[in-house]
Amino acid sequence: MIDIADMTSPEIKEAIENGYKTAVFAVGSNEQHGPCLTVSTDTILGDVLAYNVAEKLGNALKAPTINVGCSEHHMMFPGTITLRKETLHMVLKDYVTSLARHGFKKIIILPSHGGNFAPLQEVSKELKAIDQNVDVVAYTDLIGFVDYIMATSTDLGVSKEDSGAHAGEAEVSMMMYAKPSSVREELTGDAKGYIGAFDEEATQKIFTHGIAALSPIGVLGDPKQASKEHGERYINDLTDAIVEYINSK
Numbered sequence: 001m002i003d004i005a006d007m008t009s010p011e012i013k014e015a016i017e018n019g020y021k022t023a024v025f026a027v028g029s030n031e032q033h034g035p036c037l038t039v040s041t042d043t044i045l046g047d048v049l050a051y052n053v054a055e056k057l058g059n060a061l062k063a064p065t066i067n068v069g070c071s072e073h074h075m076m077f078p079g080t081i082t083l084r085k086e087t088l089h090m091v092l093k094d095y096v097t098s099l100a101r102h103g104f105k106k107i108i109i110l111p112s113h114g115g116n117f118a119p120l121q122e123v124s125k126e127l128k129a130i131d132q133n134v135d136v137v138a139y140t141d142l143i144g145f146v147d148y149i150m151a152t153s154t155d156l157g158v159s160k161e162d163s164g165a166h167a168g169e170a171e172v173s174m175m176m177y178a179k180p181s182s183v184r185e186e187l188t189g190d191a192k193g194y195i196g197a198f199d200e201e202a203t204q205k206i207f208t209h210g211i212a213a214l215s216p217i218g219v220l221g222d223p224k225q226a227s228k229e230h231g232e233r234y235i236n237d238l239t240d241a242i243v244e245y246i247n248s249k
C-alpha cells in the first residue's frame with residue numbers, strides 16, 4: 001500500500017518509520033482536452049504516473065495529486081479552472097511543508113500538465129529552502145517530458161505530429177489505458193488538431209495567445225491511431241524515464 005489517500009494515519013506513520021521516506025506527488029489540471037477527453041485528463045495521468053514512479057523508486061509513498069493548475073491558456077474553453085501562479089506557488093509550499101513535518105526526507109514533484117512546469121521552476125528554490133534536511137526534486141523540464149513521449153511514438157510508428165502535445169494520440173492512448181470511461185472513443189477519428197512542430201515557438205504562442213491560436217478545437221495532435229496498448233507503453237516508458245531522471249539527481 002503506497003497511496004496516502006487510501007491509507008489511515010497510523011498506517012502512514014508506520015510506513016514512514018519503516019523507511020518510506022520519499023513522497024511523490026503530481027501537479028495536474030482541470031482543463032479542456034478537446035472533444036475526446038474529459039477535463040480531468042492531466043490529473044488522472046498525474047495520479048497514475050506519481051503512483052508508478054513511487055512504486056518503481058521503492059520506499060516511496062504517493063501523495064495526492066494537486067487537481068487544478070495553471071491553465072489560463074485553455075480558459076477560452078468551458079470547464080477549465082485555472083489557478084494564478086501565485087496560488088499554485090502557495091499550494092506547493094504548503095504541500096512540501098506538510099510532508100516535511102511528517103518526516104519525509106525526499107519530496108518529488110511531477111507536473112503532468114505543460115502549464116505547471118514554469119510556475120514550479122519559479123518556486124523550486126523556495127521549496128528546496130523550506131527544510132534543509134529535505135531534498136525537494138522538482139521535475140521542471142517540459143521539453144524533456146515531451147521528448148520522452150515522442151521517443152515512444154517513434155517506436156510505435158506514430159508521427160510526432162499525430163502523437164501531439166495535448167489531447168493527441170499520446171494522451172488519448174494513455175487515457176484509454178488509465179481510465180477508458182474518460183475517453184469518447186467514437187470521436188477519436190474526427191479530432192485532428194494542430195499537427196505542426198511542438199517547439200519553442202509553438203509553446204510561446206500557446207502561452208501568449210491561448211491554445212485556440214493553434215487549434216480551434218483545443219487539440220495538438222491527431223488521436224486517430226490511439227489505442228490502449230499504445231497507452232500502456234507510453235505510461236511505462238514515461239515512468240522509466242522519470243525514475244531515471246530522479247535517480248540521476
Ligand SMILES: [Zn+2]
Nearest residue numbers: 041042167171
Ligand atoms: Zn493533458
